[in-house]
Amino acid sequence: MTMAIDAPRQGFRLSMLIFDTRYRSYTIQAVVLALFVIAIGWLGYNLDQNLSDRGKELSFRFLWQRAGYDIPQTLIPYTNDSVHFRALLVGLTNTLVVAFIGCICATILGVFVGVLRLSNNWLVARLMTVYVEMFRNVPLLLWVLLSYVVLTETMPAPKDFKVTDEMTAAGEAPAASMSFFDTVAVTNRGTNVPAPLLERGLGSIDLGFMSLNLTFLAFVAVIGGSIYANNRIVSDARRRQETTGDRPVTWWKSLLILFGPIAVMLVALGLHWETPVLKGFNFQGGMFIAHAFTALLVALTLYTAAFIAEIVRAGIQAINRGQSEAAFALGLRPGRTMSLVVLPQALRVIIPPLISQFLNLTKNTSLGAVISYSDISGTLGGITRNQTGREIECVFLMMLVYLSISLTISMGMNYYNRSTQLKAR
């Protein structure tokens, strides 16, 4: 009796490419690759045809031509004589700044709301549910438009702030006045806030291709040094706690080391505030914040906070009740239970979706284009594209920028996930 131990040995036949599961995947992949190449070729051919029909060619040289338009909010030096590339950078910084502040505000508000939703106070929990459902189920664009329109339509015009001699004589107050002890003026054009100025800046040195702002560098160095010193203090305290059992008091040392040097430096450099003053038809001096920025920030914060609140709630609920009961049984106070037992476990659940909300928020800053905020989709995707007529290049660059931001954030997330993964036994 013979036994079939191996699969029958046969020569390779061509039909096996289709019918034999061992080889079929090669066929499928070859076909897919071929189709892909054909599709790319077809698109490229069409592109070539269309471009030559319109007498255009792909080139990124326009980036080094004069932009010729003004941008209301610039964080880096920019005039309308700067090149389009500079406008791109301005747009990018504007995107990043609104995304960064938005992430911080949304996290604070979201955590607050998420915790309150779990509170055993019936009224507050219901109110927060209403807030979350209201913001999650209505388009973000509505909140952006609404906050923008409310700011531009309901705020007084600069002329309403004017105090004329007749008014003083009659003892009348102007139609509008500045808030926060006469330092902040909210008009229908924008918000004027006091600007911090230094009397004795450190100046900057020119490195030929770019200039280095020494003041900025000094601040970075001082803050970095303070944080490092604080870390040392805290880790020393922890070591002492682990060896001797009692923890030295560190909070005042931390406060001193974190804020002392920077305060000394600010005083040394002569910090003073320049408040906006009404001159002629508009406010002069101080810092001008466009309503587009404020509206976008408010809308993004409120909208994303609703999602973050849900994430926080789910994260806290995911922690087994037994964990906090065990902590109480060990005699930990509620605050300690939260910070030592519940939060470290909840954070593992909360942080990955939280970061993807940050990612969403960053991508959603592109809605600023609708209210003419000069983020990258407003400068590069808007005015530069319109002026140069280089649609393909501009849109491609814009996608590339957003893609790199997204990939950077998700790389950070992957790193975090790896470092906090539960080590399976």
Add this chain to the structure above:
Amino acid sequence: MAQSFNRTEMLPALPPPISQRGAVKWMNENLLSSPLNIFLTVVGFAAIVLIIVSAFPWWANSVWNAGSLKECRDIVTASAGEGASGACWAYLRVWWGAVIFGHQYPVDERWRPILTFGLLFVALAPVLFAGQKRSLLIILGAVAAYSLLTLSLAAAPAVPFVLALLGIAALLVLSQVQPAKLLWFTLAFPPLCFWLLWGGSIWTPIVAMAGFAVLYFVFRAASPVIGLAPAAGAGLVAAVLWWLFAQGPIVENLDAILRVELLFVPSDEFGGFLLSTVIGITGITFSLPIGILLALGRQSDMPIVKMLCVIFIEAIRGVPLITLLFVAAFVLGFFLPPNSNFDLLLRVLILVTVFSAAYLAEVLRGSLAALPRGQYEAADALGLDYWRAQRLIILPQALKISIPAIVSSFIGLFKDTTLVTIVALYEPLKGITGLVRADVNWKGIYWEPYIFVGTIFFVFCFGMSRYSKYLEGKLKTDHR
């Protein structure tokens, strides 16, 4: 002799003290249990009072009938006194048609989107409430009543009016006799919807659908000979050939024989909620199958397929929808054959679908990965081939556990339809409201249009999320 004073009968239980029962106990526990809680209650109560005090008079003084914002304000001042504020919903009376259908959609043809919207629910009913005669009866009855009412309000022409009502009545009967057969209407709905909304010759959608029939028959004929996947490819090729070369002449000939047509409405004339719904529903319908394919491709063992899917998904997910809409408006035209005319709405639909498909693929990837390894192995052990294993074992479970995420991604898509305003399509939020606010009569109105549009979005999105909760509960088969 000692007398025992043991009581032999139970005393009736006393009611709990006043602080431990009823509303007082509830308030003590839920509102006033600790100083912090009392503080929160006071703050919450103050917030509610503040909102009511500031918004209620505005709401109560609403004006529903006026020709302009100024007239509204005058009416409010006349009725509620100087300085009183009041909502001016009268704008809806003037702009209602534009908000719902877009300001350019022909007024005489408005009955078509109205009917389509009703039929949409008929088409969804057998999918959403499979086999539940009672739910089907309620939905179809509601659609019949809705159609009767709205079609007569919109002054629909007599012939389509009668035909539509007869059709709905027939479907109503069918749903009670053979509910499963109602699915055929769901399949017939997309071409019907296309024809009703865009108009033109009735033969265009019918012949286009025949292309799918060609696909199916070629597939059926070829699959025993060359296997499933190649047969599907052959069917696809045949269908594409049909659409490219046979469609035009056949439609022309049929038109010559019998001409049934509705007034053609170009996509540029779509606007308002009609536009949002068209984009939303099309995106949802087409992105689900594409998303499933992408997710399967990403889980595949074939490195090339996997790599292409990963690159596609991550590249799309990494950019905001607005950039993709820019692509639709400014770039896609360069990559399509010269002299082809894909109108703007079609290009937007393509990219919205692609965008949503990438998100769905990511959602499904999660659930595919969450399925226990044993399910895949069991399917292999049963000797099922790849597609059968996916169709019978893997996907039903994966789709089930991803329902909440799929629905929330659909909600996101529906909300994102408002972004098409950036490529100058007249969606309700910015496009139409912008027109209202630019109108000389209504200049300065802003709360009312945004509240109205927001409410409609809220109703749809909240409804979808509630439905997903219901479905999640209904499909739950584990008894944990």
